[in-house]
Amino acid sequence: MLSFHGVTRAFRTGAGVHRLTFQLGEGEIVALIGLNGAGKTTLMRLALGMLRAQQGTVRLFGRPLPSLPTAAWSEVGALVERSTAYPELTVAENLDIARRLRGGARHVVTAAITAWQLDQLTDRRYRTLSQGNRQRVGLAAALQHQPRLVVLDEPSNALDPASVLLLRAELLRRARAGAAVLVSSHHLDEVARIADRVLLLNAGRLIGTLDTTGPDLERAFFERIRTDDELRRAQEPA
Amino acid sequence: MNAALVVEALKLRRSPVGLLATCALLAGTLLLLGGITAAVVEGNPQIIAKAGPAASLDWSGLTAGAAQITSAGALIAFGVVLAWMFGREFADGTITGLFALPVSRGRIALAKLAVYAGWVLLVSITLPLGVLALGLLLGYGHPGAEVWRSLARLCLLTALTGAAAAPVAWVTTLARSLLAGVGTTILLVVLAQVGVLAGSGGWLPLAAPALWALSGGQAVDPVQLALTVALALVSATLTGTAWSRLQLDR
Numbered sequence: 001m002l003s004f005h006g007v008t009r010a011f012r013t014g015a016g017v018h019r020l021t022f023q024l025g026e027g028e029i030v031a032l033i034g035l036n037g038a039g040k041t042t043l044m045r046l047a048l049g050m051l052r053a054q055q056g057t058v059r060l061f062g063r064p065l066p067s068l069p070t071a072a073w074s075e076v077g078a079l080v081e082r083s084t085a086y087p088e089l090t091v092a093e094n095l096d097i098a099r100r101l102r103g104g105a106r107h108v109v110t111a112a113i114t115a116w117q118l119d120q121l122t123d124r125r126y127r128t129l130s131q132g133n134r135q136r137v138g139l140a141a142a143l144q145h146q147p148r149l150v151v152l153d154e155p156s157n158a159l160d161p162a163s164v165l166l167l168r169a170e171l172l173r174r175a176r177a178g179a180a181v182l183v184s185s186h187h188l189d190e191v192a193r194i195a196d197r198v199l200l201l202n203a204g205r206l207i208g209t210l211d212t213t214g215p216d217l218e219r220a221f222f223e224r225i226r227t228d229d230e231l232r233r234a235q236e237p238a
Numbered sequence: 239m240n241a242a243l244v245v246e247a248l249k250l251r252r253s254p255v256g257l258l259a260t261c262a263l264l265a266g267t268l269l270l271l272g273g274i275t276a277a278v279v280e281g282n283p284q285i286i287a288k289a290g291p292a293a294s295l296d297w298s299g300l301t302a303g304a305a306q307i308t309s310a311g312a313l314i315a316f317g318v319v320l321a322w323m324f325g326r327e328f329a330d331g332t333i334t335g336l337f338a339l340p341v342s343r344g345r346i347a348l349a350k351l352a353v354y355a356g357w358v359l360l361v362s363i364t365l366p367l368g369v370l371a372l373g374l375l376l377g378y379g380h381p382g383a384e385v386w387r388s389l390a391r392l393c394l395l396t397a398l399t400g401a402a403a404a405p406v407a408w409v410t411t412l413a414r415s416l417l418a419g420v421g422t423t424i425l426l427v428v429l430a431q432v433g434v435l436a437g438s439g440g441w442l443p444l445a446a447p448a449l450w451a452l453s454g455g456q457a458v459d460p461v462q463l464a465l466t467v468a469l470a471l472v473s474a475t476l477t478g479t480a481w482s483r484l485q486l487d488r
Contacts, residue, residue: 011487045486048337048338049337049338050334050337050338050485050486051485051486051487052485070340070341070342071340072340073338073339073340074339074340076338078337078338080334081331081334082331084330084331084332084334084335085332085335086249086252086330086332087330088252088253088254089248089249089252093248093252097245097248097249098335100241100244100245101241101242101245101336101339101340101341102339102340103241103340141335151338
């Protein structure tokens, strides 16, 4: 459903991603983990057409992004970096905007309000919401149209434990329905609960997968990062 | 495209900037006209001297005053609204939500411009009607053919001033900044003034509508006025293209 083949995108600052290759199939949940600045958000922006690759190919639904028909984006639901909505509009209006732009039926907004427990907030202006509630609105907007591909960047940020449970249930439900889910997170325990594969990203490169069945995820994570850093330093010209 | 139009119309209708600009253009103009009229009735010599043709207490004075106020202030109000419509997506971070959609960004930009054009048209029609109502309220009597022509010129002046502000959308997009859009608006106003002082206002799309309306349609020919429309169309094309090519790389 989503594939990266040798994808590179560099920035003048030196950050970016380099020769990324991976695939995400139907019904699969793939988690991306890495330190801040590892390239998780850049990877997601490349997947969503927010950035163009300098080298390599990003394919969505089997087609390279530049030749993807615009209509195909109706099958994608995404929330990158943080929830953003129009502050002067109410929760219901913001959800309705997301629905209209994706061509969804009117009832999906009502269903999303119920699913994300936003009933008490529908007439509240977005700017008056707490960070956690804003994130729930962002998730509802991204997922209300039942997308076949879900891309979420640190979706559990600012969520309370009850909302984290809602999110987890929703992602598992979407995957069971055949959707492909790409999610980044700093919460290793959380990704271990839901992900079929956990990809490790360090300094813009995919350095492998993390075995989520091991006894100490944090230790395994940091050892992989340290080993990769040492390897890169050893390869750098003196 | 319909979805984008509905969404952009809702955003402008609910935006405080749109509301304030509408009030400034309509209520502000009428209040100023009322103030000038009151000062002229009282015989205030400074206002009478400054108002020029607008100092006469009849339809010609009222419509001349409306044209003067619109020429001086409307470009600022229109530019600020355009800067807001395009720049707020970057300022509020909502631009990320305009990617990965079945509506292309180019169409979203055109929807913004279409909604803006609709709003400008609404203001252009409402403002002369307000001036007409004010004239009737002031007891200027039944408007004759020349009054209707002046009101029609005011309508076109307002619409063309809205068109002249179109480059603001393009610059705001390139700079990805609301403040850059506001700065561009100020620059357009300064350029219009300099063009008039330099004597080339008729060929300057930013100044031509004002010169045309203030001269009673004499000082500027239709070709020069058409340049303002051409400027708006070129700006709209550039803005649509800039939105289509947009990347979130900064």
